[in-house]
Amino acid sequence: MSLSEKHDATVKLVSNIFQEAGYRVEFNRPIGPSNRRQYVDIVALGPKDALIIEVKAGMKTGSSDVMAMESFVRTAMTSSQLGGKKVEGIIISQGTLDPARILSKEWGIQVIEGDTPQKIKQSLQQFLEKR
């Protein structure tokens, strides 16, 4: 399976899990002003919260990814479209680089590590149960 196929399959898997948990899922949602607009893989909208989810297939989470996610979260928090919901960021990848681990803890960004659908599913379900 190519990386882009793996990415798409993981996006589908993750969106199914969130839909089953009662979230409304939007794909490829634009975030940021028009001159610096970027797209996030999934935005899961719950009654009180919104989760921004990025899938990094075939790579480890780096500081850049954590910073990008924090930037998305801060942009989304000020956006009127999310109607004052609590916004959190989730990155799904096959591992985390050391500097990024520190940064994600500091900013409360959830990094789900897993290179198989089973592992990702299990970690996401654990994450949702804790909420």
Place this chain on the structure above:
Amino acid sequence: MEFRTEVTWKKGTQSALEKLREHLKVFEINKKTALSQFYPKVDDEIASKVLFAIRCGDSPKKSIFIFHFGTKDSSEISGRCPRNFIGDLKRDWRFLKEKIEELNLKYKTTHTKIILNSEILEKTSFSSYIRKREILAFLISTTGIPSLTSALVAVGFSWTLLVTFFVGLICWSVISYCGYCWEGDYVFK
């Protein structure tokens, strides 16, 4: 289009990054300005999470590189070229590598990736490169193989002929491989 790499500094991350910052001072730019090229919203707190940012390179517009804080074992560098062109990014990273090497800092890069819209771009294989560039078709249709066949028909087999053909084939392979290393396309994998 982004470039990212994890760097393991053999003589310690902290001292290596400090030396590097001093060495690259002339290229240093405001962290917030640099980060705004990467992310949709950047405030002082986000900017405080990177060590320093530089704009340098050989490309017409020069890339921006961010040096992230490291741990004892490693640090990260991310880069972005304003023209969103992979050639620019490669040239500018080569320029930066030369600057790092001027300091004789021993390092190893791992986890090097080129990313477009959050997806990894990977180099095509050598075989798809030669297919795409039609190098093999060119060889078969215009030079080596027809020449060898006509020579075999005209003068018969000789070791000189065979050696000449194989020398040509090796030269062709080397030149094609150099071309692949230099300009081999990156695609989503």
